[in-house]
Amino acid sequence: MKRLRLRVRGQVQGVGFRPFLHGLAHRLALTGWVLNDGAGVLAEVQGDALERFLTALAEDAPPLARIDAIETDAIPARPDETGFAILASRRGAVTTGVAPDAAVCPACLAELFDPADRRYRYPFLNCTHCGPRFTITRALPYDRPQTAMAGFPLCPDCAAEYADPADRRFHAQPTACPACGPRLSHSIKEMLAALRGGRIVAIKGLGGSHLACDAFDAAAVERLRARKQRNGKPFALMVANAASAERFGEVGAAERALLEGVARPIVLLRRRDGAPPLPDAIASGLAWLGIMLPYTPIHHLLFHEAAGRPDGTAWLERPQDLALVMTSANPGGEPLAIGNDEARRRLDGIADLIVDHDRDILIRADDSVMRVVAGAPVVLRRGRGHVPVPIRLPRAGPSVLAVGGHQKATVCLTRCDEAFLSQHIGDLDNAATLAFLEESVAHLRRILAVEPVAVAHDLHPDFQGTRFAESLGLPTLPVQHHHAHIAAVLAEHGVNGPALGLALDGFGLGADGGSWGGEMLLAEGAGFTRLGHLAPLAQPGGDVAARQPWRMAAAALARMGRGAEIAGRFAACGPADGVRRMIEAGVNAPPTSSCGRWFDAACGLLGVRAFSPGGAGFEGEAPMALESLVLRPTVLDGGWRIDGGVLDLTPLLESLLQINAQEGADRFHGTLAAALVAWAMPELTARGFERIALSGGCLMNAVLAEGLSAGFAARGVTALLPRRAPANDGGLSLGQAWVAMQSLLE
């Protein structure tokens, strides 16, 4: 008889791993024990079927488990052992992780809609295979007293389930039932009635609150937009299931997998012809619609109520009519409201009905946003369901903290070879968001139990992240913005060693103090070389020009030697002649190599959201609208010039003056991709590289990402796209952390 000691690392706590081992041991007539400790799961098993045990361990693990490593040691057998025990948890140096929040599992759904079940229609049911995790966990080890469930003592029935190794709720820390668990402030019936009555309902959820309204009620959607003071930025919808989502957008296999996956992100779907007509205010003029499926019991119950409370789960497969706008309740660009008083105060005046519950949210997390690019998923905003899943780095190193950029900030903390990229935090231009950043850092330190030895930040001297980094009393490591963008992609793809990257971005401070954003970089360890960049355009007015594409169009006209046309073409947009004079005199019109600003220029020249009345445009509005116009990208021969590493797209832009916006969108996307490939190929060939890293905010554009991916593939080069960390500044902290770690290792 053999006995093995097993160490299982990965996401193995709070996911039903011990009962799984317990059940498996029983089936295979093995004896031994299992326990949770700081490093994961520790077990000893003894018997004859150890091989089968190890195979099943890897293959049949519970749905939320993620096994990173299994270490086994043969140890002396204990002939007198009987049975398999689950022993008390042990603390120790923590290297395991908290699981991300997960959508209601099928077993729980079956209970939710079974009138005979004691949890029938209970809005907080969950089990070890689903439910809240990250957002309710204060610290490790992951045990009920360390979670927001600490104040809910288990009733006898729940306690029995909790203690029974054969039960799905064995040691399910957030488990609850109507007798002992959290309560909702309003009935589902009231909530649905309010939504149907055109009212705006704030619904406290997993990582924050949503503001919801009936998606078909144009007046309600407009009211939500006005009260939230949200400019044209698109709203996401929640529908009952994939069958309902299909009525609005195109759902391929990859999209379906994302929609139905346990992370339940908002998925961008291409709108479909003949979809039920939605109010324009949801996503005006955009070809994509953000749709997510229900992920908490509360969401499911709303759709259940709307469907007439059918018994059983068959209705879950059928298309349902109800569609809700669901937008995070973060007024004025501040973080999601989570505390009950706080939520109430800030949501007063926005929501007509505030639906609350008494389970605290300990850490905020927005909905994640994803889309399918070149056949595989891409994270556009990292949030609920994805944090705190680590990204494995190409190598291990000392623990570093990175604080990201100014907008869409995230932070990243590394432990060994794992990078824990935080949820989307927001734009660091207000104290509330900064406080959220500080909380996120503290929370990550707690749940990972690591202390960073250095902190990485952007080169920009006036980013709040830079100042926060400098306040920590740790060695600081500034990382150039686009180097970080490229390093993030290299990190997630496990590339260790020199690599070529294209950073196609909005703005980042260059190593030379200039305004960069369309860069060809050779990344090597902690350093990089700037091999080339896009031809500079004047950026008249600095940040203002990033919000007013017509200004960049004016700069492009000036570059073409057609500055005299500026005043005439853009008379309706603003002080066009003043902008011409700024460009000509070089007054606050710094040259920028930004790809994003070339996009803006194209939008301006084509009249695509060239100007938002009142300056109320949302970031990326014009390029998103341009991308939406694309039918089939085309390539203009001679649309670019390459000279000494500088890629100049002036001929392309000049040609846009003769064609309409739709053709222009096709030509701009197709030609830009072709030009970038032509520009990078000689450098790749000269170095014998077979892959290229692509990153930066412009890679949020799926048409460009797919065009580049196909263009490089046609020349035998694999394009590495940002997939697990966002292409925009939401991924910066990962790249900063990886650069900083390499710098410490060098």
Added chain:
Amino acid sequence: MSHGSGGKAMAQMVRELFAAAFANPLLDQGNDQAAFDAPAGRMVVTTDGFVVSPLFFPGGDIGSLAVHGTVNDVAMAGAVPLYLTAGFILEEGFPLADLKRLVDSMAHAAREAGVSIVTGDTKVVERGKGDGVFITTTGIGVVPPGVAPSGERARPGDAILVSGTMGDHGVAIMSTRENLSFETDIRSDSAALHGLVAGMVAAVPDVHVLRDPTRGGLATTLNEVAHQSGVGMLLREADIPLKAEVAAACELLGLDPLYVANEGKLIAICAAEDSARLLEAMRAHPLGAEAAVVGTVVEDSHRFVQMETRFGGKRIVDWLSGEQLPRIC
């Protein structure tokens, strides 16, 4: 002007020009220093160098600016300015007519402000080694008893006031320098503020802070005060006085008017209960006619200056390490 050899002749001419323009009993004695009886009480002294391009701009020139700037630095101690000294560095070949114009303007500004330029110095540097004219002025003044405004005295709850519209000087300079003639004329607000201050400290002797938001504008100055005092501040965007033309020019140029220089405005911070009285005293003076309460001092370990925007959100109005760099990626 061709006073050629080493600029000696030029320096001599300049001395004569100054003697005539600035004439006053102390200067007229022709000594290398001015000697006077010190008044009783607390004295203040300040010095400032003036480098501005262009030298002449709508609403002023480097001469008047060199008087106003130093008078205001004296005044921000709550003091009455008494005497100025002036040092000139001239570039050889600087047009005499221009020199006369700015010296006259300086003399006029000093007379208007009731201060005498009692001693001075002139140096001429080779052509190409200066930018026309640099002026350094030193001011001496006396503070009335019981008055002690200082940057570290802002307390949570205090009111923050400004004496008028923000950003006029910087925009005027920029529009002239860059030849960006705007549709409407924007003039520098360059002015001596000690008269306004005298009225203010008479009404509220315990005014906690007085500052003139010159380079870096309101935002930079408030951040300095926040750091000195260890407090935060909360401004209300809608209450900050701004000329429509300045707002439009800033929108065009992509500048935040809160970071644009002023040369005839002040910030006052006082206890909340004194703010109405202080505002009244400010509005009673022509240079404070558009004074307004623009915010409140708050407790904040981060020492953030924040602003409630017109849209109801809040944003940090931070200090900048240099120019206004882009931030939007």
